[in-house]
Amino acid sequence: MDSVAFSVEEGEMFGFLGPNGAGKTTAMRMIQCVSPMTSGKLEVFGMDVNTRQREIKFWMGVVPQENNLDPDFTVYENLLVFSRYFDIPEDEAKRRVDELLEFVHLEEKRDTMTESLSGGMKRRLVLARALINRPRLLILDEPTVGLDPQSRHLMWDKLKGLKKEGVTIVLTTHYLEEAAQLCDRLVIMDHGEILVEGTPEDMINEYIGPAIVEADNDPNVISCLDKHQANYEILGDEIQIYTDDPQEIADHLLSECRLTSVTARASTLEDVFLKLTGRKLRE
């Protein structure tokens, strides 16, 4: 990675977006103090990640990309064994484990081995595990990957609740709707660099405009758009026109260019993402 500079405010939800291989997970691992940095400076809670790892990790909770629950233990034991790594006294730990199992709706699974949990349950247990030390900073690497819509919404609710309690949250995701819903601010990364930083709304307004009109790719339409000096892009057999006033563009297209299929819609973060990182498939 290089030329990556960002700062996350206390209590905010901050997102890292980017195609596969953009460097999101590497960035997360650096914040977690597990991947060393060859150069540059990174501080968490005002402490240097190269020298004060133990203190930083004491106040941090991590939901990794891959569920790494302990298959040798039950749901309850997973949380209890984890609490020891933070030096939480056993009585206090047991209280917290009960609370957390209720928080993630896994009370009934307390004596189940983790292997037999569903994907959504495993993810919730990983979240509970990340909260055992009451972290000030929660790091989530693709928290909702592979979850059904119900589990995903539950995860979103939990994260919003945690944010309300003052927990700072940093997450990566491939789901742009998720980022737009949850993040106060975010960065879009590619090839180890940060391309843009801002709130989802600002990004949409700056790079796309509030609305998009979509029409079929047709020479008539293109010449028509050129005549009106419109801001458009050709994507295969479709043309996207970026605009502040979708009604006006749609009317023009329909009346002057003899067009049949025209759709107008609000711009999304996904449009910004594709515009900035391109449509080429990533390995």
Added chain:
Amino acid sequence: MNVGMYLKMPKLTSGAIKVWRRNKDVFMKNAKLNFLPPFIEPLLYLFAMGFGLGLFIEEIDGVSYAKFIAPALISVSVMYGAFFECSYGSYVRMYYQKTFDAIIATPLSIEDVIVGELLWGATRSLISATLMLPVIALFGLIDIPYSLLIIPFAFLAGLLFAGLAMCITAVTPNIMSINYPILLFITPMFLFSGTFFPLNVLPEIIQYIALAVLPLTHVVMIIRSLTFGTPGLFLLWHLLWIVVVCFILFVVSVNMMKKRLVI
């Protein structure tokens, strides 16, 4: 290659004990199954080799064959206990279960994890030796109280084999490849360390090689002297060899694992 990098003394903290405790808890969940082999194995070997094969052997070094191999059985189980725990066991926890990844997201460091694994491997050896002693004592094959010294010694010897196994875990490309060092090093060691026949029947050069590079040779020497109840000052030399090699493997294995895991 930067050799100094592998000789950096790991920081020892109480975090290692927490990792040790995690492994102990898993072991105790299956206590019944885990405690069985140290009882059964010496019985099988003693009947098959000591009392079966032993019928054809009048005596070795002035003792019955069963009495001769009894300390070897303890030594071999000390070797296997730690070796398998820190090769296959640690590899599974590292690669398949991602247990190490989960733990280093907490205040514990990768050094804590590896040191905890090594201490647990040594503990497996101690448990094996401790459980075998009463079984073998039942047949009157070992000297009490000298043999009780085997218990603390099993931990030290176990730590050596744990370090050896951890070096292999640090470089093995996959779990199947752990078979190579077992076939080429552990199995010959099992046979040629003065275990089932005295070292001095081998050509002199082989004896020197065995003493130089096969840790089990020294372990057998010490344990045999204790079960025979004939310890002597010469044991200090074997003990020194074990302490030095154990220390080197301990330090090197932690650094090798760090190199594998810190990316």
